[in-house]
Amino acid sequence: KGLMWWEDWVRRREVVLSLVYCLAAADLGLVIASLGPCLLALEDQTGASPNAFTVVFTVRSLGYLCGAFAGGVLLDWFPKRGNGLLAGSLALAAVATALVPVTSSLWAVASLVSFQGIAMGVVDTTGNCLIIYVWEDAVAPWMQSMHAAFGVGAFFSPLAIRWAMAWSPRDSYAAAFWSFSAAMALTAIALSVFPTPESSRSSAPPTGVREEEEDGQCKAAEPRERDQLGWWGLVPRDLTIVALAAAILGLYVGAETGFGGYVLFYAHRRLGFSQAKGQYLTGVFWGSLAAGRILAIPLSLRLAPAHQLYADLLVSTVAMAGIVMLWRYRGVLWFCTGLFGLGMASVYPTVMSFVEEFINVTGRISSTLVVGAAIGEMVIPLVLGLATSVWPPAFPLLLLLTLVGCSAATAALHFSGTTAPKYLRVKTQDADSVVAATATGNTEPSELELAESPL
Numbered sequence: 001k002g003l004m005w006w007e008d009w010v011r012r013r014e015v016v017l018s019l020v021y022c023l024a025a026a027d028l029g030l031v032i033a034s035l036g037p038c039l040l041a042l043e044d045q046t047g048a049s050p051n052a053f054t055v056v057f058t059v060r061s062l063g064y065l066c067g068a069f070a071g072g073v074l075l076d077w078f079p080k081r082g083n084g085l086l087a088g089s090l091a092l093a094a095v096a097t098a099l100v101p102v103t104s105s106l107w108a109v110a111s112l113v114s115f116q117g118i119a120m121g122v123v124d125t126t127g128n129c130l131i132i133y134v135w136e137d138a139v140a141p142w143m144q145s146m147h148a149a150f151g152v153g154a155f156f157s158p159l160a161i162r163w164a165m166a167w168s169p170r171d172s173y174a175a176a177f178w179s180f181s182a183a184m185a186l187t188a189i190a191l192s193v194f195p196t197p198e199s200s201r202s203s204a205p206p207t208g209v210r211e212e213e214e215d216g217q218c219k220a221a222e223p224r225e226r227d228q229l230g231w232w233g234l235v236p237r238d239l240t241i242v243a244l245a246a247a248i249l250g251l252y253v254g255a256e257t258g259f260g261g262y263v264l265f266y267a268h269r270r271l272g273f274s275q276a277k278g279q280y281l282t283g284v285f286w287g288s289l290a291a292g293r294i295l296a297i298p299l300s301l302r303l304a305p306a307h308q309l310y311a312d313l314l315v316s317t318v319a320m321a322g323i324v325m326l327w328r329y330r331g332v333l334w335f336c337t338g339l340f341g342l343g344m345a346s347v348y349p350t351v352m353s354f355v356e357e358f359i360n361v362t363g364r365i366s367s368t369l370v371v372g373a374a375i376g377e378m379v380i381p382l383v384l385g386l387a388t389s390v391w392p393p394a395f396p397l398l399l400l401l402t403l404v405g406c407s408a409a410t411a412a413l414h415f416s417g418t419t420a421p422k423y424l425r426v427k428t429q430d431a432d433s434v435v436a437a438t439a440t441g442n443t444e445p446s447e448l449e450l451a452e453s454p455l
Contacts, residue, residue, distance in 0.1 A: 014134050017194050018142050021131050022149035023187045024086060028123050029153025030160075030180045031093060031116055033286050035060070036261035037158035037279045038173045040268075041165070046106040050265065054385040056110050057261060061378030063114035067121020068374045072367020075126050079363075082133075082196035086126050087188040093119035094188070098181035101174035121374055128352055129366040133197040140300045140353045147349040148297060151290030154260070158283040162276065237419075238359050244413040245355045246372025251406040252347045253373040254380025255316075255399050259344075260285055262384050262395060263337065270392040271330055281337055288338040292345025300346075305354035306414050308346060313410060315343030317403045323396040347406075348373075358417035 035042070035057065043053055067089070075082050096115040103109050127146065135142050157180070164176035263285060264278030273281065299308060319340035326332040355361055355369070380402060387394035 013194075014197075017197065018131060018134055018145070020187065020190050020194065021086075021127050021134075022146050023190065024090060024123055024127055025146045025150040026153035027090060027093070027180070027184045027187050028120055028127075029150040029155075029286075030157045030183065031097060031120060032150075032257065033154035033157035033260055033282070034097075034161065034177065034180065035113070036264055037161045037282050038165075039261070039264060040275050041171070041173055042109065045104060046109055047104075048106045050389050051386065052106065054382055054389075056106070056113055057257075057381045057385065058378060059110045060113040060117040061257075061374060061381065063117025064121040064124075064377055065117075065371060065374035067118035067123075068125050068370035069121070069367055070118075071122035071125030071370070072129065072363040072365075074122075075129055075363035075367075079198070080196050082126055082130050083191045083194055084196070086123060086130070087191040089119040089122040089126075090184045090188040090191070093123070094181040094184035097177050097184070101172065101177050121370060124373070125363075125367050125370040128370070129361065129363050130197060132352075132356065132361055132366075137356075139356065140305070141297050143349040143353055144293060144297045144300045144346060147346070148290065148293030151286065151293040151345060154286040155283060155290040158279050158286060162279045162283070166276075237416075240416050241355065241358050241413065242365055242368055244409055244416060245351055246369050248351055248406055248409045248413065249348060249369055249373035250376025251380070251402050251409065252344070252351070252376070254376030254378075255402045255406070256289075256344055257377045258381040258384040259340065259399060261381050262388055265385075266388055266392055266395040267333065269388065270327070270395075271333065281334065284334060285337050285341045288341030289345045292342040293349070295342075296346035296349070300350070300353070305350050305357065309350045309354060309410055310407075312343050312345070312347050312350065313403065313407045316340055316347075317343075317400070317407065319343055320396055320400045320403055324400055327393070327396070354413070354417070 039053065042048075042056070043050065046053075071085070071089075074085055078085070093116050096112045096119070100109060100112050103112060128143070131142055131146055132139050157176075160176040160179065161173045164173050165171050168175065260282060264273070264275070264282050267273035267278050267281055268275070296308070303311075319336045322332055322336040322339070326336075352361065352369070355365075359365070361369075380398075384395060384398055387398060
């Protein structure tokens with residue numbers, strides 16, 4: 001009984017820690033979605049033109065890129081300080097967010113959001129890695145939950161800004177930003193209570209052997225293959241998987257951030273939307289994205305990551321094609337915005353779970369994936385902003401091309417991953433288990449399997 005009580009207490013602690021990681025992801029969503037809804041207000045605040053203001057999105061994405069790279073490296077260097085790293089990053093983002101409403105210079109705002117970007121990059125990298133450390137192979141529903149929390153935060157961000165501006169006598173968004181700052185500070189305090197979960201895997205190049213799958217048998221890697229192991233601790237074949245996954249995340253995050261940041265500007269320039277209606281349209285996108293991520297939690301228990309990913313990209317592509325072809329109708333824009341959010345909802349967490357099927361995701365690999373996402377977040381919104389300010393129809397057309405590229409990279413990842421040793425080994429073990437269960441006549445899950453189930 002003592003052992004059972006101890007195991008139950010440990011599991012409850014893991015659940016509570018995972019919920020705190022979800023709060024950190026919600027804070028990330030609040031900040032990520034905050035620039036687009038107050039874009040016009042920030043232009044008035046700083047006196048900058050729409051073209052000049054694209055620099056703010058760019059420097060935030062550049063900071064995100066640096067933070068994403070640094071986060072994985074620091075987590076590998078200091079594996080027992082992961083929660084402290086996460087808490088410190090949230091504190092930095094809280095200070096930068098609180099100062100944005102009281103700054104009147106474009107370059108001062110750009111500097112503050114660059115610190116936001118650095119902090120968010122660290123939070124993204126370490127959060128995705130630490131949740132894997134907690135649950136390992138049972139991470140899929142928890143990864144979806146954490147990214148659903150991001151969607152919830154991103155949904156409330158434009159609404160909070162709209163309400164703050166409506167209640168303020170000077171049409172100011174300051175109250176919303178200060179509430180975001182307070183939420184991040186409270187999450188940072190909560191994180192400092194918990195010890196960092198320990199990882200059962202290492203990102204350093206292995207000193208022993210690397211297992212390969214050949215005709216169902218595991219064998220030791222040749223010494224020259226071990227010499228090829230690089231900074232990630234992977235052979236070139238597995239580096240292809242990491243590179244393709246990083247490309248998918250870059251295209252996806254660039255499209256997500258670009259749409260959320262500039263859909264107000266597109267609707268205002270092409271269809272004459274007011275600032276208030278544009279903010280609610282932005283809220284529809286982030287709200288549908290949050291709903292889609294919540295829906296993806298039970299789906300992740302029933303669908304393979306590959307099937308879920310293809311379905312997401314199909315829905316997103318159809319929605320964006322609708323905006324391109326039926327752009328004259330405001331109702332179509334509202335509907336397709338919601339449908340686009342639903343389709344885009346679970347791409348990021350599903351890609352992370354998809355990669356985990358093929359290779360072990362370590363701090364450095366997680367950092368590489370988030371760096372890929374940060375590059376897309378830096379480049380694609382910049383191109384969208386400049387193109388939309390010159391020719392508004394370019395907005396949905398460029399997004400449609402981005403989704404086509406994302407689908408092609410997903411197909412390439414699926415093809416490359418099915419030859420990975422980890423994937424082949426798991427499939428072989430699953431087949432052996434089915435054969436053994438059939439031979440013994442036992443097709444029900446064992447008590448051990450039920451106990452190890454994440455839910």
